[in-house]
Amino acid sequence: MPLFGSFRIGRWFGFPIRIDYSWFPIAALVIWTFTTREFPRALPFYPSSTYLAMGTAAALLFFLSVLLHELGHALAGRARGVEVEHITLFIFGGIAQARDEARRPLDEFVLTAAGPLASLALAAAFHGGRVAAEAWAAPAPAVTVLGFLALLNFVLAVFNMIPGFPLDGGRIFRSIVWAVTGDLVKATRWATQGGRLFGGALIVLGLFNLSRGQFISGVWAAFIGWFVVNAASSSLRHFELRTLLRRIPVATVMNPRPRMIEAEMPVERAISDYFLRGREEAYPVARDGDLVGVVEAQAVSAVRKDARATTPVAAVTRPAEEFPVARPDESLAEALFRIRVRVSYLLVIENGFVVGALDPREVSARVQRLQRAGLVSLDEKPPAARGAASGEDLGPPPAKSA
Incomplete structure (x- = not known):
């Protein structure tokens, strides 16, 4: 659930680690709070430089603790067969972004509980470190920081166990409701309502404190409450969209038999006959009936006007291997997961032939049309796919995949 964009800082245990840009202002605020309020109150009469060092060290170790909390989720998910794409630290904590939902309530319970358990283990470790530091007569600032981190990790574990989605407690609550009712959609809606109520209570508490x-x-409570309410709502929307996409086969929304551009066609003609007349931003390119790649609108527009009549489309075509491939009978969720940066086109292949194309920008509108027509909903089974899924004859394929 990225907020303002993110960047990658490395990889732990095989999981890419990313930091959302929203992390920086909150990190600065946390360091300021530790430095000017918490540590002077807990350990008075020390110079400002000592409080700054304590606040910086505590903030960095706390964010490391959050990362380890999310690694607990990711490692447990891997053990339960749930693929985690990456871990992102953002404005309030972090998230282990899974490719899909857990398949069973028990899987959801185990991978969710692993996070708070990791925080409790860290709380115990920092508490043990504080006790050992005291026994060895370590400097008071070090002892104070270790004790503070033990408390913070304990609070993090307890806070996350509140039964409101998308907090860990809300996900555990969802797994229990899912196990009892057998309905993941209903369980998610109930857990989301819990998240909204909890967030609303925090906002009221914040206003009361103000x-x-x-x-x-007051500001902290109100801000966290606002964040929880919005996170609950956006998580529900994201879940419902992914659920719908899992229930819609690619064949239902793809462009069947996409128009092909010959590799030796001049760019000038490709622009006039294809890009100006059609809505597509990309087209498959074929040579002697065999697929060689995909040409995009930005590629042909980059060719100089005086060279378009003599430049073949093949010269600005990206290889087919750079574009993801889908089957007509697989779900949209599976297909769209393969799309990465700078890829605006997805080829649909069946038995080695191109039978369709999928433009991710059109998926949302087509899914909405299916919903308005009553052909797909969260409470119904997915419609049968065309082609391989239903046995419908798609006719002779227009081009063969290379």
């Missing part, structure tokens, strides 16, 4: 002149605690 009315009493407790500015910092």
